[in-house]
Amino acid sequence: MAQDETAPLVRIRGLRFARGERVIFDGVDLDIRRGGITAIMGPSGTGKTTLLKLIGGQLRPQAGSIEVDGLDVHRLSRDKLFELRKRMGLLFQSGALLTDLNVFENVAFPLREHTRLPESMIRDLVLMKLEAVGLRGARALMPSELSGGMARRVALARAIALDPMMVMYDEPFTGQDPISMGVLVKLIRRLNDALSLTSIVVSHDVQETAAIADYIYLLSGGKVVAHGSPEELGRADSAWAQQFMQGLPDGPVPFHYPAADYATDLLAGDEGDKA
Amino acid sequence: MILDWLQSLGQRALSFFQRLGRGHITLYYLLISIPSVLMRPRLLLQQVYSVGVLTLLIILVSGLFVGMVLGLQGYNTLARFGAEQALGTAVALTLVREMAPVVTALLFAGRAGSALTAEIGLMKATEQLSGMEMMAVDPNKRVLAPRFLAGVIAMPLLAAIFAAVGVMGGYFVGVGLLGVDEGAFWSQMQANVDLRDDVFNGIIKSMVFGVVAVWIAIYEGQDATPTSEGVSRATTRTVVHTSLAVLGLNFILTALMFGE
Numbered sequence: 126m127a128q129d130e131t132a133p134l135v136r137i138r139g140l141r142f143a144r145g146e147r148v149i150f151d152g153v154d155l156d157i158r159r160g161g162i163t164a165i166m167g168p169s170g171t172g173k174t175t176l177l178k179l180i181g182g183q184l185r186p187q188a189g190s191i192e193v194d195g196l197d198v199h200r201l202s203r204d205k206l207f208e209l210r211k212r213m214g215l216l217f218q219s220g221a222l223l224t225d226l227n228v229f230e231n232v233a234f235p236l237r238e239h240t241r242l243p244e245s246m247i248r249d250l251v252l253m254k255l256e257a258v259g260l261r262g263a264r265a266l267m268p269s270e271l272s273g274g275m276a277r278r279v280a281l282a283r284a285i286a287l288d289p290m291m292v293m294y295d296e297p298f299t300g301q302d303p304i305s306m307g308v309l310v311k312l313i314r315r316l317n318d319a320l321s322l323t324s325i326v327v328s329h330d331v332q333e334t335a336a337i338a339d340y341i342y343l344l345s346g347g348k349v350v351a352h353g354s355p356e357e358l359g360r361a362d363s364a365w366a367q368q369f370m371q372g373l374p375d376g377p378v379p380f381h382y383p384a385a386d387y388a389t390d391l392l393a394g395d396e397g398d399k400a
Numbered sequence: 401m402i403l404d405w406l407q408s409l410g411q412r413a414l415s416f417f418q419r420l421g422r423g424h425i426t427l428y429y430l431l432i433s434i435p436s437v438l439m440r441p442r443l444l445l446q447q448v449y450s451v452g453v454l455t456l457l458i459i460l461v462s463g464l465f466v467g468m469v470l471g472l473q474g475y476n477t478l479a480r481f482g483a484e485q486a487l488g489t490a491v492a493l494t495l496v497r498e499m500a501p502v503v504t505a506l507l508f509a510g511r512a513g514s515a516l517t518a519e520i521g522l523m524k525a526t527e528q529l530s531g532m533e534m535m536a537v538d539p540n541k542r543v544l545a546p547r548f549l550a551g552v553i554a555m556p557l558l559a560a561i562f563a564a565v566g567v568m569g570g571y572f573v574g575v576g577l578l579g580v581d582e583g584a585f586w587s588q589m590q591a592n593v594d595l596r597d598d599v600f601n602g603i604i605k606s607m608v609f610g611v612v613a614v615w616i617a618i619y620e621g622q623d624a625t626p627t628s629e630g631v632s633r634a635t636t637r638t639v640v641h642t643s644l645a646v647l648g649l650n651f652i653l654t655a656l657m658f659g660e
């Protein structure tokens with residue numbers, strides 16, 4: 126596949142996705158540039174995780190298309206989709222480590238499944254990845270013996286084990302202390318630049334994300350409400366951007382899950398729930 | 401009223417057929433993944449071992465007690481007709497044809513089947529299965545099919561162990577306690593238990609039960625609502641459905657195999 130180097134790696138057009146009645150995306154257009162770090166931000170529950178799963182081909186949109194490296198993810202055969210996934214890493218919000226394998230084997234898992242490398246090479250690769258996330262010493266621990274933040278770092282090491290062309294990080298900073306947060310921020314930047322990866326970072330940490338992202342998309346209410354480089358968004362007079370970048374409680378970005386009017390709801394008593 | 405009732409009936413029927421359909425899709429994926437399991441015998445052996453370890457002890461103990469009870473009851477009945485020499489035959493036939501395949505399958509459902517459902521349900525709830533998919537590893541091939549095949553292989557082995565221990569139990573009680581002639585016990589058994597008609601059919605039964613038991617266990621695990629409550633309900637369903645399916649199928653198989 127001779128792909129135009131300047132074409133975006135991920136191209137999303139007219140994406141529409143609903144879970145039952147609830148529409149999560151309604152006409153989203155989004156481009157992820159090659160070689161850059163693109164941040165996707167938005168209030169909790171807007172569908173950031175859902176978006177990553179759509180890109181990874183785990184969920185199917187009702188309308189619209191998602192192309193990764195020129196391939197329409199949802200038109201690929203299962204085998205082709207799996208080939209594509211070998212070139213994408215996804216760091217799950219929950220970590221999703223395999224609980225019957227220890228830390229070392231978890232990171233080695235994709236290598237063992239997809240390569241025929243000799244044991245000594247696998248060992249070196251795994252230790253390198255673990256060293257990068259600061260957990261080389263924890264290689265013998267089982268996932269149940271890790272803290273949430275540690276589990277996420279192991280999952281990160283696993284996501285980059287196969288040196289993919291693109292890594293999607295779902296909330297990599299959650300549960301990290303300031304030191305490991307700083308290390309992770311630098312790690313994501315360094316991986317991106319040294320291996321010429323493309324990175325998608327989903328995060329709520331505005332400062333950290335703005336510091337490493339080349340481009341930011343703000344999602345809310347099923348739409349892209351603002352996008353641009355961190356500087357552009359910081360300067361933008363869009364109320365959406367201002368509110369989110371500065372973390373203000375009042376503004377157009379909703380804090381609440383869609384609901385009936387508060388006062389009506391309280392006054393309705395039990396009747397409200399039956400309706 | 402009647403409309404409501406009809407509607408709920410229709411809904412139940414619909415969800416029943418939906419589950420049946422999904423169950424068959426699960427089975428289809430399990431079956432087409434079997435070749436790739438055979439390419440990785442280590443994964444398979446691990447699973448056979450872990451299923452075996454889970455169930456072996458309980459099979460040994462139950463087999464012994466069931467055999468002992470068969471020895472007692474068989475002796476009481478046969479002695480009335482002066483036919484206590486036939487005790488060996490009676491115990492062995494009951495075990496090989498019915499008790500070993502059925503009781504093994506029921507114990508398997510309670511021990512290994514429920515564990516399998518809980519394991520898979522939790523793997524789903526903690527996103528381990530979708531994590532694998534995102535790493536381009538097919539959970540059907542890596543996780544589910546090895547467990548499926550292991551159960552299908554383990555079941556006849558466990559049933560054979562059950563039968564062997566049961567015969568020993570019947571021997572202790574009949575020959576050891578009640579004074580049946582030892583030579584008659586064994587020689588009658590040898591003369592009257594047919595390899596093809598009895599042993600072979602018993603093995604086929606337990607292979608069928610093996611397929612059904614692991615299929616249900618895996619399906620329920622995969623279909624579980626990914627919460628602790630959902631997993632616990634799925635576990636219960638595995639045991640209930642497997643037991644009913646095994647008992648029902650056993651009647652059909654017995655009628656086909658041993659009915660004239």
Ligand SMILES: Nc1ncnc2c1ncn2[C@@H]1O[C@H](COP(=O)(O)OP(=O)(O)OP(=O)(O)O)[C@@H](O)[C@H]1O
Pocket residue numbers: 144149168169170171172173174175176218
């Ligand atoms: N399995 C599911 N079934 C039904 N609805 C779901 C499911 N998973 C998520 N949702 C709904 O989809 C919406 C988007 O969820 P998603 O997990 O993508 O949010 P998010 O933006 O990642 O939030 P957060 O920042 O809290 O992780 C939520 O409103 C949620 O209620």
Ligand SMILES: [Mg+2]
Pocket residue numbers: 173174175218295
């Ligand atoms: Mg999320």
